[in-house]
Amino acid sequence: MTIYRFFIDQSMVRDDLILLSGDPGKHARVVRLRPGEIFQAVTPGLLYSAKVESTSPQGLVGRVVSAVPIEPPDFEVHLFAGMIKASKMDLVVEKTTELGVASVTPVICSRSVPNPDESGWERKVSRWRRIALSAAEQSRRTSLPEIRYPLSFDELTKGESAPIPEGKVILAWEGLSGTPSDLGKIVAGERRVSVLVGPEGGFSDFEVEAALSRGFIPVSLGPHLLPAETACIMAVGLVVFLLHSSAPGS
Amino acid sequence: MTIYRFFIDQSMVRDDLILLSGDPGKHARVVRLRPGEIFQAVTPGLLYSAKVESTSPQGLVGRVVSAVPIEPPDFEVHLFAGMIKASKMDLVVEKTTELGVASVTPVICSRSVPNPDESGWERKVSRWRRIALSAAEQSRRTSLPEIRYPLSFDELTKGESAPIPEGKVILAWEGLSGTPSDLGKIVAGERRVSVLVGPEGGFSDFEVEAALSRGFIPVSLGPHLLPAETACIMAVGLVVFLLHSSAPGS
Structure with a gap:
């Protein structure tokens, strides 16, 4: 029962x-x-x-x-998701909540779908919070993920949003897709990891350069090019899995 | 373009x-x-x-x-998915195709949702094949995953379906959820891995016992209990990632 x-x-x-x-x-x-x-x-x-x-x-x-x-979590994984179609973002919020994400922040990138006006964001963020609540209850989490209002790519990479992004920041970059990944080594032993995933069509060259110069660490999520929403889900799931497997005592 | x-x-x-x-x-x-x-x-x-x-x-x-x-793939990951609601299976087929799955086989478990009659299966399998085709084209795969007709849990574990399941067989078992996973070590260097994931509500004790006695290897997919369709997607994504990261030369 x-x-x-x-x-x-x-x-x-x-x-x-x-x-x-x-x-x-x-x-x-x-x-x-x-x-x-x-x-x-x-x-x-x-x-x-x-x-x-x-x-x-x-x-x-x-x-x-x-x-x-409730014990504080052993680690936190924060998702910064290049804004994609709202219905696909619904799936990202639901699945990453089930996977244990600590926060989800939509990021407006140069290739993101056009932004709604401000009242549009309010409706969308409320909707994502309801989806996260329901997913957290059903997957028996002991905490709710924080669903944040969107940031622009510039705010995120210029440090204007500090202390966001939290901890070590991983850039899921399709330019590395197909090369073996050292994601496991990069996140081993960390307590807070942020993952930044591009929108459909990926980051622009300019954005990749800005992220790298800010010290974000480029990684591959595996051998295949993934649609943006699948990349978000896998990025969170992989980092949670790898942090859990590398936790002290394991 | x-x-x-x-x-x-x-x-x-x-x-x-x-x-x-x-x-x-x-x-x-x-x-x-x-x-x-x-x-x-x-x-x-x-x-x-x-x-x-x-x-x-x-x-x-x-x-x-x-x-x-087209070069043959370095490895194959086969999914055996405890049958769940058809609409959730749609998502499993789409996402695991994007992630590079070699085949998807629904498995009728004791806690699976009731089976449609035979013509129902024909319609469902045709539908999943169309979804897989479209996902394979959009994610630029060089091969189509095989979408098979359902097997019963007994056929699968009693060896009646040999040579299916292929290669080393992993049992994603929620009984291990929360314990650190040695999935990486278990699949390292393998060329063919099959993952068996339970339906909503999980495997029955009897089924777990039958799978273990057949030599299937129980693993944890991470710290959280996952809904069945999320577990299917993560199981395939994790094994693909781990095989790719452990491939010779990496």
């Missing part, structure tokens, strides 16, 4: 009661949680198990059975 | 002319290839470049400019 997990605000916990309302309350109604059933609730820092006491049209009230501190 | 690539039958090549008709002919009309433009055509073994001579409602005639033998 599936035990449902909800991301909630700490304000929803009062002593040993959890009051699910708003979006998590709606979600609990959709999945038809009934009195006596167990669910999980995640706040920044605590993972609760609770038993449903009563339901209402607004949500439900649960009694805390246990509360376990 | 994009140079379009078409997978064709050798029978479409006559001396130094290529006659695109049928599906590739339709595709050439859709992308509006014009006389004088260059396109590529792939047969099993040869990669042609050709220049459009004339177009017709059925397709076009091109004159061969060059024909280059």
